[in-house]
Amino acid sequence: MDTETEKMEIEMDKNQNESAGDYKFPIWMPFRRKFTPDGPFFAPGNAERELLAKQATLELTEDENAQIGVLQYEEFGDLPCPIIGCGARLSAMNDFEDHYLARHTSTCSVCSKVFPTTRLLNLHVAESHDSFFQAKVARGYPMYECLVEGCGMKFNTDRARHRHLVDKHKFPMSFEFHKRRHPSKRQRQRQRLRARHSSNTGETPLDKENMEVEKNIDALASAVSNLTTEDNTPTVVTFGRRHNRAFGFVPHSLHRKTS
The missing domain is CATH 3.30.160 (Double Stranded RNA Binding Domain)
Incomplete structure (x- = not known):
């Protein structure tokens, strides 16, 4: 019985394979289609490729840049x-x-000096054109920061900072952060007239300038010291109209003295 059943199964498998080989899908038939490069089939892909090509960066040589x-x-x-x-x-x-x-990136808007970085520009503006900075220096605060980024040291005077730059950071001795401009012809004429006037009066222009600077610094220091954070709100606050008394109360003893 086993051999007969096996033969029956083999014959059924052969019949199924033959029927499957003869069967064909009635709707779709594969065949080769030809598309031209400029045909509508490739139009979306060409548009996408052009967009990607526009967004790509170009690596040009020095000759091409020239x-x-x-x-x-x-x-x-x-x-x-x-x-x-x-x-x-x-x-x-x-x-x-x-x-x-x-x-034109790091240029002082007051004196038109140019600096290589914005940090040096901010230091120049604070040290040369900020009156609050001068008042803090006059009161003894270390306000002059080191010019080297990342150092973090602060000094009381510009000379101490210059010494630190020369000793610690190997700056040249001729380095000057606040370079003085050469006076113009009119300024030199004014200086000569002031020198003549001071020679007649017996005062030097340097002494007069030092006195003016000291007066300005003292005024700034006093103004900074007067700045307080006290609360100026009144102790008694009333809302609405104030109630006036019709009759004032006078003690009997005071009434006797006045009478």
């Missing part, structure tokens, strides 16, 4: 600096960007 600068100069000519009073004219966009970063 060639682009020449083309810009031939097309636009000299590029004038838009800052009022500068007057610089540059031949390429890269030169203009370098000029702007070097001359």
Whole structure:
């Protein structure tokens, strides 16, 4: 019986395989289709590729950058600096960007001095144009910070900071953070007139300037010392209209004295 059942199963499997091989899907038939590169089938992919190509960064060589600068100069000519009073004219966009970063990024708006970093600009503004800073220095606070970023040292005078920069950070002795400008012709004439006037009166201009500086510092120090944080609110606060008494109470003893 076992052999007969096995033969029956083998014959049934063969019949099923033959029927499956002859069966074909009635709707879809595979065949090769030809698309042109500019056909509508590839249009969405081409649009996506163009967008990605626009967002990609270009790695240009030095010769290519120089060639682009020449083309810009031939097309636009000299590029004038838009800052009022500068007057610089540059031949390429890269030169203009370098000029702007070097001359107009960290510039003092009071004296027009240029500094390499914004931190040095902030220190210059505080030390040269801030009266509150001078008042704190006059009261003995260490306000002069080290110019080296990350040092964190503070000093009472500019000379002490200069000594620290030379000894600790190996700055040259000729380094000056607050460089004095050379006086103009009119300023030199005024200085000569002041010198003549002081020679006639017997006072030197340096003594007069020192006296004026000391007076200004004393005034600033007194103004800072007068700044208090006391509460000025009144002890009694009333709301609404004040109730006036019709008859005043006078003690009997006072009434006898007045009578």
